[in-house]
Amino acid sequence: MTVIDVRKDPEALTLTFVAEFDAPVEQVWQVWEDPRRLERWWGPPTWPATFVEHRFVVGGRSRYHMTGPEGEKARGWWRITAIDAPTRLEFDDGFADEAGEPVDEKDVTHAVVTLESTDVGTRMTTVTTFVSLEQLERMAAMGMEEGMREAMGQIDAVLAS
Template sequence: MTVISSNKDVERLTLTFVAEFDAPVDRVWQVWADPRKLERWWGPPTWPATFERFEFEPGGQVRYYMTGPGGEKSHGWWTITAIDAPHRIEFDDGFADDNGDPVDPKDITHGVVTLEPNGSGTRMTSVSTFISAEQLERMSAMGMEEGLRLAMEQIETVLKD
C-alpha cells in the first residue's frame, strides 16, 4: 500500500498526500536525500526527473527537469528551507526556465514532508501549501494531484532495491 489518502483543501490552500511504506523511516528518508533515488520517482512515470543540482541542506538549491514522452522538458527548482533528518524536510518549489532559474520567484508552493514510524513501516505525509486558491486550481488543472499520486506510487519500487 502506498498512497492511502489525498485531500485538496481550497480553504486552507493545501494539497495533502499520506502514503505508507514497508520500510523504516531512515530508508524512506533516502528517497528524498539521495538525488539518484529521487530521480527514480519524482515525477510521474512518463515524465522522469533529472536532478542537476542538489544541495540537501537548509538554504540549499535544487535544480531539476522532467522529460516528457516527446522529449519536451519541464524545469523546476527548490530552495530547502528546513531539514530535521530523518523526519522532516521543507522546501519552496517553483517553475524554472531552461537554465534552472526561477520563472517567477513569487509563484511558489511550500512543501512539508514528514516521516514517522508506523508499526514496522513508515507513514509519509506531504503537504503542499499554495499562495492562492487560483494557484491551487491552476496546478490542479495541470495535473499536479494525479502526477503526485503516480510519482509516489513509484517509491515502493525504489525502496525494494
C-alpha cells in the same frame, strides 16, 4: 499503491498526500536525500525527473527537469528551508527556465514532508501550501494530484532496490 489518502483543502490552500511504506523511516528519508533515488520517483512514470543539482542542506537548492513522452522538458527548482533528519523536510518549489533559474519567485509552493514510524514501516505526509486559490486550481488542472499519486507510487520499487 502507496498513497493512501489525498486531501485538497481550498480554504487552507493545501494539497495533502499521505503514503505508507514497508520500510523504516531512515530508508524512506533516503528517497529525498539521495538525488539518484529521488529522480527514480519524483516525476510520474511518463515524465521521469533528472536532478542536475541537489544540495540537501538548509538554504541549499535543487534544479531538475522532467522529460515528457515527446522529449519536452518541464523544469523546476527547490530551495530547502528546513531539515530535521530523518523526519522532516521543508522546501519551496517553483517553475524554472532553461538555466534552472526561477521563472516567477511569487509563483512558488511550499512543501512540508514528515516521516513517522508505524507498526509496519513509515507514513509519509506531504503537505503543499499554495499562495492563492488560483494557483491551487491551476496546479490541479495541470494534473498535480494524479502526477504525485503516480510519482509516489514508484517509491516502493526504489525502496526495494
